[in-house]
Structures are given as structure tokens and as C-alpha cells.
Amino acid sequence: MINGFIILFGLTMLYLAATSRIIAHIRLLVIQGILLFLICCGGMEHLNWLNFAFLTVETLIVKSIIIPAFLYKVLKKTHSNRDVAANIPHFYCLFIASIILLAGFLVSNYYVSSVKLISPIFFGVSVATIIISLWLITIKHKIISNVIEFITMENGIFLLSLSVAKEMPMLVNLGVLLDVFIAVYILGLFINVINKEFKDLEVSHLSDLKDYEYND
Amino acid sequence: MINTILIFPIIACLLMLVIKNKTFSTLMVNTYAVIHAVITTMFTLNIGRDSHNPYFVVDNTNLIFLIILSLVFLMVAIYNTGYVKNFEFPDKKIRNYSFMILIFVLSMTGTLLSTDLGLAWVLVEATTLSSAYLIYFNRTKHSIEAAWKYVFICSIGIALAFVGIILLNISTGSINTLNFAHLYKYASTFDHIWLELAFVFMLFGFGAKMGLAPIHFWLPDAHSEAPSPISALLSAALLNSAFLVIVRVFKIMTLADCAGYARFMLLIMGFISIFVTAVFVYHIRNYKRMLAYSSIENMGILAIGTALGGAAYYAVILHLIGHSLAKASFFLTSGNVLELFESKRVKSVNGLMTADGKTGWLWVLSFLAICAFPTSVLFISEFIIIKTMILQGHYLLCAMFALLLTIVLYGIGKVVIKMTFGELSKDKKELIEQNKSKVSGFMYLPQFIMLLIVFTLGIYIPPFLQQIINCAVAGF
DSSP, X not given: OHHHHHHHHHHHXXXXXXXXXXXXXXXXXXXXXXXXXXXXXHTGGGXXXXXXXXXXIIIIIIIIIIHHHHHHHHHHHHTOOXXXXXXXXXXXXXXXXXXXXXXXXXXXXXXXXXXXXXXXHHHXXXXXXXXXXXXXXXXXXXXXXXXXXXXXXXXXXXXXXXXXXXXXXXXXXXXXXXXXXXXXXXXXXXXXXXXXXXXXXXXXXXXXXXXXXXXX | OHHHHHHHHHHHHHHXXXXXXXXXHHHHHHHHHHHHHHHHHXXXXXXXXXXXXXXXXXXXXXXXXXXXXXXXXXXXXXXXXXXXXXXXXXXXXXXXXXXXXXXXXXXXXXXXXXXXXXXXXXXXXXXXXXXXXXXXXXXXXXXXXXXXXXXXXXHHHHHHHHHHHHHHHHHTTTOOOOBHHHHHHHGGGSOHHHHHHHHHHHHHHHHHHHTOTTSOTHHHHHHHHSOHHXXXXXXXXXXXXXXXXXXXXXXXXXXXXXXXXXXXXXXXXXXXXXXXXXXXXXXXXXXXXHHHHHHHHHHHHHHHHHHXXXXXXXXXXXXXXXXXXXXXXXXXXXXXXXXXXXXXXXXXXXXXXXXXXHHHHHHHHHHHHHTTOTTSHHHHHXXXXXXXXXXXXXXXXXXXXXXXXXXXXHXXXXXXXXXXXXXXXXXXXXXXXXXXXXXXXXXXXXXXXXXXHHHHHTTOOOHHHHHHHHHHHHTO
């Protein structure tokens, strides 16, 4: 059952790579949050109730409600629903993302099976998620898209930390801290400030600081 | 004692929320600087080091880092007293500025003292939170851009470092701990493949914070856009705290018998850092960016020194001291130049000697200190590193190292000479007459003290410091 959810989680990354409507990306974050909650539920026999309550708040409230709601508000304010100017056509995006996911499965099955602590599917999907997100950050043009991909990367790391939750629950809590950090800072403060200053949230507006043509 | 150094800023921050006065908030920063210095001096004299706090400890490795942080913070606080007077911002904003400096220094101190990798990671994250506000303090388009890049790149770095911590946990097998002492103890039992993978992630993660190329992109922007005292703190204290975490992780690698791999990675990143500096500094247009690139170069030298090992560890510690003091002095002096000329453009600044003799001399002396002109302590450290390279038979590396450093020296020297000498035009003279009153005595004194220390250490290292350095070398 858990494996099914993890594979679904991996598939959401393919959807992220293949679409350009930002509202769809935000809905996808909600789905990822719920999937992470279900994965937590699957492994709850290893956790004490306090930890489990903490994780429920984190996945269901922070990841599936607060962060997407924030992003939705920003989206409504800026009316920028599409990140159309991506450098690479969607078909190739989907293709490359699929290859990374496949490679994640293959490599982890090959290497990880020797280590008992961690299941290959957890490892493969989470590493593939991190790599796909990092790669998508480099090709997208809107700051809000970059933030969404950053959050999916963070979800990937959260999934990875869940895989060692049995041995070291503290690591999961540290991962939660990382999430709160993003929620408070990047979303709450920066998007608002940048939004006020720059009118629309294009990465290209943030390229004034250079070494050769200096603008004072 | 350790508890005092960590709890005082929290109390000060709470007081600042109650007493809403900008003079009071600046006073709190100064008080913390003095308390920090006093407590560090006591630690140096081996008084009050024992605490019953299991999470924060003064040990042989972090003592020298703490001394540097304390000294730089004290000097920056003195400078800041003069600097804040020129602010034309509302009181609330100046209060927030002091508030964030306290949190920033607290999180750096915590990072240095922490005995646990997880805790160090959280506190490194906290330094990003607090310093990002300070970087975008001026609220210009450029400072927002710099702060955004800083937060975004460092967040990705921190996230990757977290992946590294998870992988380290996998490599430890059944030993579930992140405590450094335990990690050192059981290091020989760790799984090598996972440990090496973990090291790559942690090196990139904490390396992003330390400013090692190729993940240094936030550094020139952030250092050039932040107010000058903050640039000094960023360059002379923040980068060191991230370096300490890397040193600790490097020790795990050494004890686990994976040192060769770690050395190779550090060497590559160190050389890329110096190369990047040599390329960008050659045609630099903004003198604060130039100083930021010089920090990247010096972090590269630290990485190379760590990679070489042996006598180079001693050089690394000397370099750490020298670079922190010289660069802090350089950045603070750049603050004076900015106050006088109101521009960060190299083209708009000339005749610094005639404009303001003291600033001119500080500018030249800081340059001599940072470019390892004898008797700067950096001369000794770089000399030992080159000597170690030759003794280990890395002749090609040595030639490359010397060549790249010469290019950097040429790039920086060209800018410094252009800015220092020459005649002032008439309107420049009027501008400087207007601005001269802004640069008070507080804005010269700290640089003089720091440069004096840097140039003295080149000829004489007091025995107590020698002992501390030797202890720190044992921590690698």
C-alpha cells in the first residue's frame, strides 16, 4: 500500500514537468501533502503518538493547506497563471523527468538493496524527486514556479527522511523545521516584497547585479 | 558561561521589544559584543569552560573560531556605533537592525559551539534567516535581488546538506546519533559508499554557505548590497562558521578512512574558487564585489589547505585568523569610502588619500594585509601552503596556485591603486566636504586595531595563541 502511494508521489513529479499552468502546480502540492500524510500513516506503528500528531499537522496542515493557500493568494494578486516561456518544450520535459525517475528506481534497486535500513523504492523516488525539482528550477522563468519546485524538492527530502524515521525520528522533525523556514520566509516575506517592488514575478527582473555591466 | 553567551542576546531582544528606543538597541549590541569578548577571554584562560549543557561545548577545535568571531564582532560593534548615526531611517527599522544583528551573532555562536550535527544544521539555517533581513536592509531593488538570491541559493544548499545528514545516518548503520563525539568514536564502522555520498551533499550544502565555488553566486551580491558592518560580519564570521562544520565532517571522513576522497573534493572546490575569483576580479567594476570575490578566493585557500593536510592545517588556522581580521577591516573601510563618495563604482572613486588620509591609508594597509604582503600573517600561511605543496610533490598545483593568486593580486591591486591616488575633481571635493562629518572616530579605530594584530602576528605569535592554534590543528 505504501509503495503505491510512493509511486503516485513519483508520478506527480511527471505531471509537474509536463504542465505549465501554475494553478495546476499548486493543486499538485496539495496532492503531494496528502500523499505524504498517507505514507506517514502507513509507517505509524514505528512512531509514538506525539511524533505522529506532529507529522499530521505538518503534512495535512502546513504542506496541504497553508503553503498552497499562500501561493494561491500570490497567484491571484499577480495574475500570472502560466509559465509559458520555459526553455524546453513540455514533451522533452516529460521525457527527461521520466528518465530521471526510471534511473532513480534502477540505481536504488541496484545499490540500496544491500542496505537493510532503507527500502529502495523510498530512496529511488525521493532522490528522483529532488533531482527533477532542481532541474526544473533551472529551466523555469517565474519566481513562483521556482518556489513551487523548491517545495517539491523539500517534499522529496521529507520522503527521504521518513525512510529513516524508524531509526531516528529527530531527523524527520529537522525536516519539518526546514519546511517551516520556507513557509515563513520565502513565501510570507519575499514574494510580497518582491511583488511590491517589481510588479510581476519574472526571474529575469532579478538579474541587475552583474560583474561586467555595472548598474549603480 | 556558555549559557550566558547564548541567553544574553535572547534577553536583550526581549528587552528591545519592551524598551522601544534606538539608542538602547545599539547599546544592547555593544553590550553583547563586550560580554561575548569577556566570556571568550575567560574561555581562552581556561576559566568556566565546563558547563552542564550537553548541546553546547567549548572544545579545542572551536575555541579559535570563537575568538575570531568575538574579536570581529567587538570591532564591528565599535564601527557600528558610528555607522548607525548616519542612518536616515525610522527608529523602528534601526531597532529591527540591532535585533537581527543580535540573532545573527547568536546563531553563529551557537553553530560554533554545538556538539551535534543536527543542531549545527538548524543554527546555520537560523543564520540565513537573520542575515537575509540585514542584507535587504536598504530596501532598494538591488538589495532585494541580492537577498532573494541569498535566501534561495542558501536554502537549496541547506536542503542538500540535510540530504547529506540523512545519508550519513544511513551510513552509520545501527548507531543513531548525530553527536560529533559519538560520530568520531564509531566512524571506523561506517559504510564507505554512503559516507562518501553524504560528504558530497554536505560539502555542497555547507560549502554554499561558506562561499566555495561553484555555489558561490549569492556571495558577491549579498556582500556588496549589505550595509558595510554586516558585510564584515558575513565575510569574517559567517563563512568561518560554515567552514567549522565542514572541518568536523572532514574529521569524520578521516577517521572513517575516506580522507583521500574528501581531500580530492576539497582540492577541486578550492581551485575552482580561486579560478573564479581570478576571472571575475580582473575586470571588476564594483569595489565591494571585489572584496566579496576575495573572500571566495580565501575560502578556496582554506579548502586547499585542509585538502593538503600535514603542516598545511597549521597554515589553515593562521589563514583563518588573518583573513577574518584583514577582510573585516577591508569591508569596514569600504563603508567609509561609500559614505564619502556615495558610490560603489570603482570609476567614481579616486584620490582617496587626498579626500581622507586615514581612510586612504586603511584602504592601502588592508590591501597589503589581504594580499599577504610581509609581515601580514597571511604571508606565512600562504607560504606554508606552497611549501607543503612542494614537499608533497604537487609541482603543477603549486604553479597554478601561485599563478592564480598573482592574477587576483593584480586585479585587486589595480583597483586599490586607482582608487587611492589621483586628483579629485571640483564637484567631488564638494561632495566629500559634505560627507566628511559622517565618518567619525569610531569608524577608523577598529580597522587600525585589526590590521595591527594581522601585521604583528606575522612576526610574533604569543605563546598562549600558539597553544590554542596547536590544539585546533589537532581537531582536523
